[in-house]
Amino acid sequence: MPALSPKSVLEGRSSNRAPVSLIIGLVISGVCMLLALASYFAMDPGAPGNVVIGMLLALPTAIVLVALILLIDRLEPEPRLNLLVAFGWGAGVALLGALIVNSLGESVLAVVLGPEPATVLTVSVIAPVVEESFKGALLLFLLVVRRGEIDGPTDGIVYAGLCGLGFALVENVLYYMQGLASVPGEIWGTVLIRGVVAPLGHPMYTAMTGLGIAYAATHRGVGRVFAPILGWCAAVFLHALWNGGSVLFGFGGLVLAYLVEAVVLAVLVIVLVRDRRRLVHLIGRYLPSYIPSGLVAPNDIQMLGTMRGRRGARNWARHQAGAVGAQAMGDYQLAATELALLHAQAERRTIDPQAFFARRGQIVTLMGMAREAFFRRMPQPKQPAPWARNQQSGFFTVPQQLHDMPTHKLRIPPQPPQPPGRPGSWS
Structure with a gap:
Protein backbone atom coordinates (compact mmCIF):
# COMPACT_ATOMS: atom_id res chain seq x y z
CA MET A 1 0.00 0.00 0.00
CA ARG A 277 -12.20 31.15 19.84
CA ARG A 278 -13.49 27.64 20.47
CA LEU A 279 -10.90 26.18 18.13
CA VAL A 280 -8.10 28.16 19.77
CA HIS A 281 -9.36 26.91 23.15
CA LEU A 282 -9.28 23.31 21.91
CA ILE A 283 -5.68 23.74 20.81
CA GLY A 284 -4.76 25.08 24.24
CA ARG A 285 -6.72 22.35 26.00
CA TYR A 286 -5.63 19.17 24.24
CA LEU A 287 -2.19 19.77 22.75
CA PRO A 288 -0.37 20.37 26.08
CA SER A 289 -0.85 16.65 26.75
CA TYR A 290 1.69 16.05 23.99
CA ILE A 291 4.38 18.29 25.49
CA PRO A 292 6.03 15.42 27.47
CA SER A 293 6.46 13.49 24.22
CA GLY A 294 8.30 16.38 22.57
CA LEU A 295 5.77 16.51 19.75
CA VAL A 296 4.43 19.89 20.88
CA ALA A 297 5.97 22.74 22.84
CA PRO A 298 4.33 25.60 24.77
CA ASN A 299 5.49 28.08 22.12
CA ASP A 300 3.94 25.91 19.43
CA ILE A 301 0.56 26.21 21.15
CA GLN A 302 0.90 29.98 21.31
CA MET A 303 1.89 30.12 17.65
CA LEU A 304 -1.04 27.94 16.56
CA GLY A 305 -3.56 30.19 18.29
CA THR A 306 -3.39 33.11 15.83
CA MET A 307 -3.20 33.50 12.07
CA ARG A 308 -0.42 36.05 12.55
CA GLY A 309 1.64 33.54 14.53
CA ARG A 310 1.11 30.83 11.93
CA ARG A 311 2.03 33.12 9.07
CA GLY A 312 5.16 34.28 10.91
CA ALA A 313 6.18 30.68 11.56
CA ARG A 314 5.81 29.75 7.88
CA ASN A 315 7.81 32.81 6.81
CA TRP A 316 10.57 31.93 9.26
CA ALA A 317 10.58 28.32 8.05
CA ARG A 318 10.83 29.52 4.44
CA HIS A 319 13.82 31.67 5.40
CA GLN A 320 15.48 28.73 7.14
CA ALA A 321 14.75 25.88 4.72
CA GLY A 322 13.13 27.33 1.63
CA ALA A 323 9.80 26.27 0.16
CA VAL A 324 10.10 22.76 1.63
CA GLY A 325 10.49 24.25 5.11
CA ALA A 326 7.45 26.48 4.67
CA GLN A 327 5.38 23.54 3.42
CA ALA A 328 6.55 21.41 6.34
CA MET A 329 5.59 24.12 8.81
CA GLY A 330 2.19 24.48 7.14
CA ASP A 331 1.60 20.72 7.32
CA TYR A 332 2.60 20.73 10.99
CA GLN A 333 0.19 23.57 11.79
CA LEU A 334 -2.78 21.98 10.03
CA ALA A 335 -2.04 18.55 11.51
CA ALA A 336 -1.83 20.01 15.02
CA THR A 337 -5.19 21.71 14.50
CA GLU A 338 -6.74 18.47 13.26
CA LEU A 339 -5.31 16.69 16.31
CA ALA A 340 -7.08 19.10 18.68
CA LEU A 341 -10.35 18.67 16.79
CA LEU A 342 -9.94 14.90 16.86
CA HIS A 343 -9.68 14.94 20.66
CA ALA A 344 -12.80 17.10 20.82
CA GLN A 345 -14.66 14.49 18.78
CA ALA A 346 -13.47 11.75 21.13
CA GLU A 347 -14.63 13.68 24.18
CA ARG A 348 -18.06 14.23 22.62
CA ARG A 349 -18.08 10.54 21.63
CA THR A 350 -18.87 11.30 18.02
CA ILE A 351 -16.03 9.02 16.87
CA ASP A 352 -15.46 5.43 17.93
CA PRO A 353 -12.19 4.62 19.78
CA GLN A 354 -10.66 2.49 17.03
CA ALA A 355 -11.21 5.19 14.42
CA PHE A 356 -9.80 7.74 16.87
CA PHE A 357 -6.55 5.88 17.39
CA ALA A 358 -6.12 5.16 13.69
CA ARG A 359 -6.64 8.82 12.81
CA ARG A 360 -4.41 10.02 15.65
CA GLY A 361 -1.62 7.75 14.48
CA GLN A 362 -1.76 9.28 11.01
CA ILE A 363 -1.77 12.84 12.33
CA VAL A 364 1.10 12.52 14.81
CA THR A 365 3.17 10.69 12.20
CA LEU A 366 2.56 13.52 9.75
CA MET A 367 3.68 16.03 12.38
CA GLY A 368 6.90 14.06 12.88
CA MET A 369 7.48 13.74 9.14
CA ALA A 370 6.96 17.47 8.68
CA ARG A 371 9.62 18.18 11.30
CA GLU A 372 12.04 15.73 9.68
CA ALA A 373 11.49 17.30 6.26
CA PHE A 374 12.34 20.66 7.78
CA PHE A 375 15.58 19.40 9.32
CA ARG A 376 16.70 17.72 6.12
CA ARG A 377 16.54 21.05 4.29
CA MET A 378 17.77 23.25 7.12
CA PRO A 379 21.50 23.86 6.41
CA GLN A 380 22.47 24.92 9.94
CA PRO A 381 20.90 26.28 13.12
CA LYS A 382 19.93 29.92 12.78
CA GLN A 383 18.36 32.56 14.95
CA PRO A 384 14.86 31.32 15.83
CA ALA A 385 11.76 33.36 15.24
CA PRO A 386 10.47 35.42 18.22
CA TRP A 387 7.68 32.96 18.90
CA ALA A 388 10.17 30.04 18.96
CA ARG A 389 12.84 31.45 21.29
CA ASN A 390 13.82 29.32 24.27
CA GLN A 391 11.84 26.47 22.78
CA GLN A 392 13.17 23.11 23.98
CA SER A 393 10.74 20.79 22.24
CA GLY A 394 8.10 20.69 19.57
CA PHE A 395 8.59 21.37 15.88
CA PHE A 396 12.34 21.96 16.20
CA THR A 397 13.31 18.87 18.20
CA VAL A 398 13.00 15.16 17.61
CA PRO A 399 10.03 13.89 19.68
CA GLN A 400 10.09 10.97 22.08
CA GLN A 401 7.96 7.94 21.30
CA LEU A 402 4.28 8.76 21.65
CA HIS A 403 3.37 5.28 22.83
CA ASP A 404 5.11 6.02 26.16
CA MET A 405 2.54 8.71 26.96
CA PRO A 406 -0.10 7.79 29.58
CA THR A 407 -3.46 7.49 27.82
CA HIS A 408 -5.42 8.94 30.73
CA LYS A 409 -3.71 12.31 30.25
CA LEU A 410 -5.09 12.67 26.75
CA ARG A 411 -8.80 12.77 27.62
CA ILE A 412 -9.53 9.90 25.21
CA PRO A 413 -11.28 6.52 25.57
CA PRO A 414 -9.13 3.43 26.17
CA GLN A 415 -7.41 2.10 23.09
CA PRO A 416 -9.18 -0.95 21.67
CA PRO A 417 -7.18 -4.18 21.41
CA GLN A 418 -5.21 -4.44 18.18
CA PRO A 419 -5.23 -7.63 16.10
CA PRO A 420 -1.93 -9.56 15.98
CA GLY A 421 0.49 -8.34 13.39
CA ARG A 422 -1.28 -5.02 12.77
CA PRO A 423 1.29 -2.40 11.70
CA GLY A 424 1.61 0.51 14.07
CA SER A 425 3.23 2.92 11.65
CA TRP A 426 1.67 5.18 9.08
CA SER A 427 1.65 3.58 5.66
Whole structure:
Protein backbone atom coordinates (compact mmCIF):
# COMPACT_ATOMS: atom_id res chain seq x y z
CA MET A 1 0.00 0.00 0.00
CA PRO A 2 1.56 3.36 -1.00
CA ALA A 3 2.27 5.91 1.69
CA LEU A 4 -0.37 8.55 2.16
CA SER A 5 0.57 12.07 1.15
CA PRO A 6 0.33 14.87 3.73
CA LYS A 7 -2.67 16.26 1.86
CA SER A 8 -4.46 12.89 2.07
CA VAL A 9 -3.79 12.64 5.80
CA LEU A 10 -5.00 16.18 6.49
CA GLU A 11 -8.18 15.53 4.49
CA GLY A 12 -8.80 12.24 6.28
CA ARG A 13 -8.66 10.11 3.13
CA SER A 14 -7.68 6.44 3.09
CA SER A 15 -5.85 6.78 -0.24
CA ASN A 16 -4.11 9.47 -2.27
CA ARG A 17 -6.86 9.46 -4.88
CA ALA A 18 -9.72 11.93 -4.72
CA PRO A 19 -13.05 10.40 -3.61
CA VAL A 20 -15.00 9.11 -6.60
CA SER A 21 -18.28 10.45 -5.17
CA LEU A 22 -16.93 14.00 -5.17
CA ILE A 23 -15.57 13.71 -8.71
CA ILE A 24 -18.92 12.41 -9.95
CA GLY A 25 -20.71 15.20 -8.11
CA LEU A 26 -18.43 17.80 -9.69
CA VAL A 27 -19.00 16.43 -13.21
CA ILE A 28 -22.78 16.30 -12.74
CA SER A 29 -22.75 19.85 -11.34
CA GLY A 30 -20.82 21.13 -14.35
CA VAL A 31 -23.21 19.49 -16.80
CA CYS A 32 -26.23 20.89 -14.95
CA MET A 33 -24.75 24.40 -14.97
CA LEU A 34 -24.21 24.23 -18.73
CA LEU A 35 -27.79 23.04 -19.20
CA ALA A 36 -29.05 25.91 -17.05
CA LEU A 37 -27.11 28.46 -19.10
CA ALA A 38 -28.37 26.81 -22.31
CA SER A 39 -31.93 27.19 -21.06
CA TYR A 40 -31.25 30.88 -20.44
CA PHE A 41 -30.12 31.22 -24.04
CA ALA A 42 -33.28 29.43 -25.21
CA MET A 43 -35.38 32.01 -23.35
CA ASP A 44 -33.74 34.84 -25.30
CA PRO A 45 -32.27 33.44 -28.55
CA GLY A 46 -32.31 36.86 -30.17
CA ALA A 47 -29.61 38.26 -27.89
CA PRO A 48 -26.90 35.61 -27.38
CA GLY A 49 -24.53 38.21 -26.03
CA ASN A 50 -26.77 38.81 -23.02
CA VAL A 51 -25.66 35.51 -21.48
CA VAL A 52 -22.04 36.59 -21.65
CA ILE A 53 -22.77 40.09 -20.38
CA GLY A 54 -24.89 38.70 -17.57
CA MET A 55 -22.06 36.38 -16.52
CA LEU A 56 -19.54 39.22 -16.59
CA LEU A 57 -21.83 41.32 -14.39
CA ALA A 58 -22.38 38.47 -11.93
CA LEU A 59 -18.76 37.34 -11.59
CA PRO A 60 -17.28 40.28 -9.58
CA THR A 61 -19.69 39.82 -6.68
CA ALA A 62 -19.15 36.05 -6.66
CA ILE A 63 -15.35 36.41 -6.70
CA VAL A 64 -15.33 38.84 -3.78
CA LEU A 65 -17.67 36.72 -1.66
CA VAL A 66 -15.83 33.46 -2.41
CA ALA A 67 -12.60 35.16 -1.32
CA LEU A 68 -14.35 36.28 1.87
CA ILE A 69 -15.48 32.73 2.66
CA LEU A 70 -11.99 31.34 2.01
CA LEU A 71 -10.66 33.99 4.38
CA ILE A 72 -13.04 32.75 7.06
CA ASP A 73 -11.87 29.19 6.43
CA ARG A 74 -8.14 29.78 6.99
CA LEU A 75 -7.63 28.42 10.52
CA GLU A 76 -8.88 24.92 9.69
CA PRO A 77 -9.32 24.97 5.91
CA GLU A 78 -11.60 22.48 4.24
CA PRO A 79 -10.42 20.30 1.32
CA ARG A 80 -10.44 22.34 -1.87
CA LEU A 81 -12.26 19.62 -3.82
CA ASN A 82 -15.07 19.62 -1.25
CA LEU A 83 -15.40 23.39 -1.53
CA LEU A 84 -15.41 23.22 -5.32
CA VAL A 85 -18.14 20.57 -5.25
CA ALA A 86 -20.21 22.71 -2.87
CA PHE A 87 -19.96 25.73 -5.19
CA GLY A 88 -20.62 23.60 -8.27
CA TRP A 89 -23.64 21.92 -6.69
CA GLY A 90 -25.24 25.29 -6.04
CA ALA A 91 -24.40 26.59 -9.52
CA GLY A 92 -25.45 23.43 -11.31
CA VAL A 93 -27.62 20.76 -9.69
CA ALA A 94 -29.48 23.04 -7.26
CA LEU A 95 -30.03 25.80 -9.82
CA LEU A 96 -31.21 23.54 -12.62
CA GLY A 97 -33.38 21.43 -10.30
CA ALA A 98 -35.02 24.50 -8.81
CA LEU A 99 -35.54 26.04 -12.25
CA ILE A 100 -37.37 22.94 -13.46
CA VAL A 101 -39.50 22.40 -10.35
CA ASN A 102 -40.38 26.08 -9.97
CA SER A 103 -41.39 26.33 -13.61
CA LEU A 104 -43.54 23.21 -13.44
CA GLY A 105 -45.11 24.33 -10.16
CA GLU A 106 -46.00 27.73 -11.55
CA SER A 107 -47.48 26.18 -14.69
CA VAL A 108 -49.74 23.90 -12.64
CA LEU A 109 -50.80 26.73 -10.33
CA ALA A 110 -51.52 28.98 -13.31
CA VAL A 111 -54.08 26.48 -14.58
CA VAL A 112 -55.73 26.22 -11.17
CA LEU A 113 -55.45 29.77 -9.78
CA GLY A 114 -54.61 31.95 -12.75
CA PRO A 115 -51.29 33.47 -13.91
CA GLU A 116 -50.91 36.29 -11.38
CA PRO A 117 -51.70 34.32 -8.17
CA ALA A 118 -49.51 31.50 -9.48
CA THR A 119 -46.55 33.84 -9.88
CA VAL A 120 -47.00 35.34 -6.40
CA LEU A 121 -47.34 31.92 -4.76
CA THR A 122 -44.37 30.50 -6.64
CA VAL A 123 -42.07 33.38 -5.77
CA SER A 124 -43.07 33.70 -2.11
CA VAL A 125 -43.66 30.06 -1.11
CA ILE A 126 -42.67 27.42 -3.65
CA ALA A 127 -39.32 28.89 -4.69
CA PRO A 128 -37.95 29.22 -1.13
CA VAL A 129 -38.94 25.64 -0.28
CA VAL A 130 -37.62 24.15 -3.51
CA GLU A 131 -34.38 26.13 -3.68
CA GLU A 132 -33.40 25.61 -0.05
CA SER A 133 -34.19 21.91 -0.38
CA PHE A 134 -31.91 21.48 -3.39
CA LYS A 135 -29.09 23.45 -1.76
CA GLY A 136 -29.57 21.68 1.56
CA ALA A 137 -29.28 18.29 -0.17
CA LEU A 138 -25.56 18.93 -0.66
CA LEU A 139 -25.09 19.59 3.06
CA LEU A 140 -27.07 16.46 3.90
CA PHE A 141 -24.79 14.51 1.57
CA LEU A 142 -21.73 15.82 3.41
CA LEU A 143 -23.29 14.87 6.74
CA VAL A 144 -23.90 11.29 5.61
CA VAL A 145 -20.85 10.63 3.42
CA ARG A 146 -18.20 13.13 4.61
CA ARG A 147 -19.32 13.77 8.17
CA GLY A 148 -15.75 13.98 9.48
CA GLU A 149 -15.16 17.12 7.42
CA ILE A 150 -17.66 19.14 9.47
CA ASP A 151 -16.02 20.03 12.78
CA GLY A 152 -18.18 22.96 13.87
CA PRO A 153 -20.41 25.88 12.88
CA THR A 154 -17.74 27.50 10.71
CA ASP A 155 -17.55 24.45 8.45
CA GLY A 156 -21.33 24.37 8.09
CA ILE A 157 -21.40 28.07 7.18
CA VAL A 158 -18.50 27.71 4.73
CA TYR A 159 -20.02 24.81 2.79
CA ALA A 160 -23.49 26.37 2.84
CA GLY A 161 -22.14 29.78 1.84
CA LEU A 162 -20.29 28.42 -1.17
CA CYS A 163 -23.31 26.40 -2.27
CA GLY A 164 -25.47 29.50 -1.97
CA LEU A 165 -22.93 31.62 -3.86
CA GLY A 166 -22.85 29.14 -6.74
CA PHE A 167 -26.64 29.26 -6.92
CA ALA A 168 -26.69 33.07 -6.76
CA LEU A 169 -24.04 33.40 -9.47
CA VAL A 170 -25.99 31.52 -12.13
CA GLU A 171 -29.36 32.87 -10.99
CA ASN A 172 -28.05 36.43 -11.24
CA VAL A 173 -27.10 35.78 -14.85
CA LEU A 174 -30.78 35.17 -15.59
CA TYR A 175 -31.90 38.32 -13.79
CA TYR A 176 -29.26 40.41 -15.53
CA MET A 177 -30.31 38.98 -18.90
CA GLN A 178 -33.90 40.00 -18.16
CA GLY A 179 -32.70 43.47 -17.21
CA LEU A 180 -30.75 43.80 -20.44
CA ALA A 181 -33.80 42.76 -22.48
CA SER A 182 -36.21 45.14 -20.74
CA VAL A 183 -36.29 48.92 -20.36
CA PRO A 184 -32.88 50.53 -21.04
CA GLY A 185 -31.12 51.35 -17.79
CA GLU A 186 -33.11 48.89 -15.68
CA ILE A 187 -30.17 46.50 -15.65
CA TRP A 188 -28.21 48.78 -13.31
CA GLY A 189 -31.01 48.74 -10.76
CA THR A 190 -30.99 44.95 -10.87
CA VAL A 191 -27.20 44.88 -10.44
CA LEU A 192 -27.48 47.29 -7.51
CA ILE A 193 -30.06 45.15 -5.68
CA ARG A 194 -28.63 41.70 -6.38
CA GLY A 195 -24.95 42.49 -6.56
CA VAL A 196 -24.48 45.29 -4.01
CA VAL A 197 -27.44 45.70 -1.64
CA ALA A 198 -28.25 42.04 -1.00
CA PRO A 199 -25.46 39.81 -2.39
CA LEU A 200 -25.43 37.62 0.73
CA GLY A 201 -29.04 36.47 0.36
CA HIS A 202 -28.60 32.90 -0.85
CA PRO A 203 -25.44 32.19 1.20
CA MET A 204 -27.19 33.48 4.33
CA TYR A 205 -30.33 31.44 3.81
CA THR A 206 -28.43 28.21 3.25
CA ALA A 207 -26.13 29.00 6.19
CA MET A 208 -29.10 28.30 8.44
CA THR A 209 -29.23 24.75 7.08
CA GLY A 210 -25.46 24.58 7.41
CA LEU A 211 -25.65 25.40 11.12
CA GLY A 212 -28.20 22.63 11.63
CA ILE A 213 -26.03 20.15 9.75
CA ALA A 214 -22.96 21.21 11.76
CA TYR A 215 -24.82 20.60 15.01
CA ALA A 216 -25.87 17.14 13.83
CA ALA A 217 -22.29 16.30 12.84
CA THR A 218 -20.78 17.33 16.18
CA HIS A 219 -23.38 16.20 18.72
CA ARG A 220 -25.17 13.09 19.87
CA GLY A 221 -28.74 12.56 21.00
CA VAL A 222 -32.14 13.53 19.70
CA GLY A 223 -31.08 17.07 18.89
CA ARG A 224 -28.94 15.92 15.99
CA VAL A 225 -32.08 14.63 14.25
CA PHE A 226 -34.06 17.84 14.56
CA ALA A 227 -31.23 20.36 14.09
CA PRO A 228 -31.01 20.00 10.28
CA ILE A 229 -34.81 20.27 10.00
CA LEU A 230 -34.90 23.42 12.12
CA GLY A 231 -32.01 24.88 10.12
CA TRP A 232 -33.82 24.17 6.86
CA CYS A 233 -37.01 25.78 8.22
CA ALA A 234 -35.04 28.91 9.17
CA ALA A 235 -33.51 29.00 5.68
CA VAL A 236 -36.92 28.73 4.02
CA PHE A 237 -38.36 31.41 6.33
CA LEU A 238 -35.62 33.94 5.56
CA HIS A 239 -35.83 33.20 1.85
CA ALA A 240 -39.63 33.53 1.86
CA LEU A 241 -39.42 36.73 3.91
CA TRP A 242 -37.23 38.34 1.27
CA ASN A 243 -39.17 37.09 -1.75
CA GLY A 244 -42.64 37.50 -0.28
CA GLY A 245 -41.91 40.82 1.40
CA SER A 246 -40.89 42.45 -1.86
CA VAL A 247 -43.73 40.90 -3.88
CA LEU A 248 -46.60 41.39 -1.40
CA PHE A 249 -45.61 44.60 0.41
CA GLY A 250 -43.33 46.38 -2.02
CA PHE A 251 -40.51 48.60 -0.78
CA GLY A 252 -41.68 48.47 2.85
CA GLY A 253 -41.60 44.68 2.87
CA LEU A 254 -38.17 44.76 1.29
CA VAL A 255 -36.85 47.07 4.01
CA LEU A 256 -38.28 44.86 6.75
CA ALA A 257 -36.71 41.75 5.21
CA TYR A 258 -33.40 43.56 4.83
CA LEU A 259 -33.39 44.59 8.50
CA VAL A 260 -34.17 41.05 9.64
CA GLU A 261 -31.42 39.63 7.47
CA ALA A 262 -28.98 42.26 8.75
CA VAL A 263 -29.62 40.98 12.26
CA VAL A 264 -29.15 37.39 11.08
CA LEU A 265 -25.88 38.37 9.41
CA ALA A 266 -24.65 39.93 12.66
CA VAL A 267 -25.54 36.70 14.49
CA LEU A 268 -23.60 34.67 11.94
CA VAL A 269 -20.55 36.88 12.44
CA ILE A 270 -20.80 36.33 16.20
CA VAL A 271 -21.06 32.57 15.64
CA LEU A 272 -17.95 32.63 13.47
CA VAL A 273 -15.96 34.63 16.02
CA ARG A 274 -17.02 32.37 18.88
CA ASP A 275 -16.19 29.27 16.86
CA ARG A 276 -12.72 30.66 16.11
CA ARG A 277 -12.20 31.15 19.84
CA ARG A 278 -13.49 27.64 20.47
CA LEU A 279 -10.90 26.18 18.13
CA VAL A 280 -8.10 28.16 19.77
CA HIS A 281 -9.36 26.91 23.15
CA LEU A 282 -9.28 23.31 21.91
CA ILE A 283 -5.68 23.74 20.81
CA GLY A 284 -4.76 25.08 24.24
CA ARG A 285 -6.72 22.35 26.00
CA TYR A 286 -5.63 19.17 24.24
CA LEU A 287 -2.19 19.77 22.75
CA PRO A 288 -0.37 20.37 26.08
CA SER A 289 -0.85 16.65 26.75
CA TYR A 290 1.69 16.05 23.99
CA ILE A 291 4.38 18.29 25.49
CA PRO A 292 6.03 15.42 27.47
CA SER A 293 6.46 13.49 24.22
CA GLY A 294 8.30 16.38 22.57
CA LEU A 295 5.77 16.51 19.75
CA VAL A 296 4.43 19.89 20.88
CA ALA A 297 5.97 22.74 22.84
CA PRO A 298 4.33 25.60 24.77
CA ASN A 299 5.49 28.08 22.12
CA ASP A 300 3.94 25.91 19.43
CA ILE A 301 0.56 26.21 21.15
CA GLN A 302 0.90 29.98 21.31
CA MET A 303 1.89 30.12 17.65
CA LEU A 304 -1.04 27.94 16.56
CA GLY A 305 -3.56 30.19 18.29
CA THR A 306 -3.39 33.11 15.83
CA MET A 307 -3.20 33.50 12.07
CA ARG A 308 -0.42 36.05 12.55
CA GLY A 309 1.64 33.54 14.53
CA ARG A 310 1.11 30.83 11.93
CA ARG A 311 2.03 33.12 9.07
CA GLY A 312 5.16 34.28 10.91
CA ALA A 313 6.18 30.68 11.56
CA ARG A 314 5.81 29.75 7.88
CA ASN A 315 7.81 32.81 6.81
CA TRP A 316 10.57 31.93 9.26
CA ALA A 317 10.58 28.32 8.05
CA ARG A 318 10.83 29.52 4.44
CA HIS A 319 13.82 31.67 5.40
CA GLN A 320 15.48 28.73 7.14
CA ALA A 321 14.75 25.88 4.72
CA GLY A 322 13.13 27.33 1.63
CA ALA A 323 9.80 26.27 0.16
CA VAL A 324 10.10 22.76 1.63
CA GLY A 325 10.49 24.25 5.11
CA ALA A 326 7.45 26.48 4.67
CA GLN A 327 5.38 23.54 3.42
CA ALA A 328 6.55 21.41 6.34
CA MET A 329 5.59 24.12 8.81
CA GLY A 330 2.19 24.48 7.14
CA ASP A 331 1.60 20.72 7.32
CA TYR A 332 2.60 20.73 10.99
CA GLN A 333 0.19 23.57 11.79
CA LEU A 334 -2.78 21.98 10.03
CA ALA A 335 -2.04 18.55 11.51
CA ALA A 336 -1.83 20.01 15.02
CA THR A 337 -5.19 21.71 14.50
CA GLU A 338 -6.74 18.47 13.26
CA LEU A 339 -5.31 16.69 16.31
CA ALA A 340 -7.08 19.10 18.68
CA LEU A 341 -10.35 18.67 16.79
CA LEU A 342 -9.94 14.90 16.86
CA HIS A 343 -9.68 14.94 20.66
CA ALA A 344 -12.80 17.10 20.82
CA GLN A 345 -14.66 14.49 18.78
CA ALA A 346 -13.47 11.75 21.13
CA GLU A 347 -14.63 13.68 24.18
CA ARG A 348 -18.06 14.23 22.62
CA ARG A 349 -18.08 10.54 21.63
CA THR A 350 -18.87 11.30 18.02
CA ILE A 351 -16.03 9.02 16.87
CA ASP A 352 -15.46 5.43 17.93
CA PRO A 353 -12.19 4.62 19.78
CA GLN A 354 -10.66 2.49 17.03
CA ALA A 355 -11.21 5.19 14.42
CA PHE A 356 -9.80 7.74 16.87
CA PHE A 357 -6.55 5.88 17.39
CA ALA A 358 -6.12 5.16 13.69
CA ARG A 359 -6.64 8.82 12.81
CA ARG A 360 -4.41 10.02 15.65
CA GLY A 361 -1.62 7.75 14.48
CA GLN A 362 -1.76 9.28 11.01
CA ILE A 363 -1.77 12.84 12.33
CA VAL A 364 1.10 12.52 14.81
CA THR A 365 3.17 10.69 12.20
CA LEU A 366 2.56 13.52 9.75
CA MET A 367 3.68 16.03 12.38
CA GLY A 368 6.90 14.06 12.88
CA MET A 369 7.48 13.74 9.14
CA ALA A 370 6.96 17.47 8.68
CA ARG A 371 9.62 18.18 11.30
CA GLU A 372 12.04 15.73 9.68
CA ALA A 373 11.49 17.30 6.26
CA PHE A 374 12.34 20.66 7.78
CA PHE A 375 15.58 19.40 9.32
CA ARG A 376 16.70 17.72 6.12
CA ARG A 377 16.54 21.05 4.29
CA MET A 378 17.77 23.25 7.12
CA PRO A 379 21.50 23.86 6.41
CA GLN A 380 22.47 24.92 9.94
CA PRO A 381 20.90 26.28 13.12
CA LYS A 382 19.93 29.92 12.78
CA GLN A 383 18.36 32.56 14.95
CA PRO A 384 14.86 31.32 15.83
CA ALA A 385 11.76 33.36 15.24
CA PRO A 386 10.47 35.42 18.22
CA TRP A 387 7.68 32.96 18.90
CA ALA A 388 10.17 30.04 18.96
CA ARG A 389 12.84 31.45 21.29
CA ASN A 390 13.82 29.32 24.27
CA GLN A 391 11.84 26.47 22.78
CA GLN A 392 13.17 23.11 23.98
CA SER A 393 10.74 20.79 22.24
CA GLY A 394 8.10 20.69 19.57
CA PHE A 395 8.59 21.37 15.88
CA PHE A 396 12.34 21.96 16.20
CA THR A 397 13.31 18.87 18.20
CA VAL A 398 13.00 15.16 17.61
CA PRO A 399 10.03 13.89 19.68
CA GLN A 400 10.09 10.97 22.08
CA GLN A 401 7.96 7.94 21.30
CA LEU A 402 4.28 8.76 21.65
CA HIS A 403 3.37 5.28 22.83
CA ASP A 404 5.11 6.02 26.16
CA MET A 405 2.54 8.71 26.96
CA PRO A 406 -0.10 7.79 29.58
CA THR A 407 -3.46 7.49 27.82
CA HIS A 408 -5.42 8.94 30.73
CA LYS A 409 -3.71 12.31 30.25
CA LEU A 410 -5.09 12.67 26.75
CA ARG A 411 -8.80 12.77 27.62
CA ILE A 412 -9.53 9.90 25.21
CA PRO A 413 -11.28 6.52 25.57
CA PRO A 414 -9.13 3.43 26.17
CA GLN A 415 -7.41 2.10 23.09
CA PRO A 416 -9.18 -0.95 21.67
CA PRO A 417 -7.18 -4.18 21.41
CA GLN A 418 -5.21 -4.44 18.18
CA PRO A 419 -5.23 -7.63 16.10
CA PRO A 420 -1.93 -9.56 15.98
CA GLY A 421 0.49 -8.34 13.39
CA ARG A 422 -1.28 -5.02 12.77
CA PRO A 423 1.29 -2.40 11.70
CA GLY A 424 1.61 0.51 14.07
CA SER A 425 3.23 2.92 11.65
CA TRP A 426 1.67 5.18 9.08
CA SER A 427 1.65 3.58 5.66
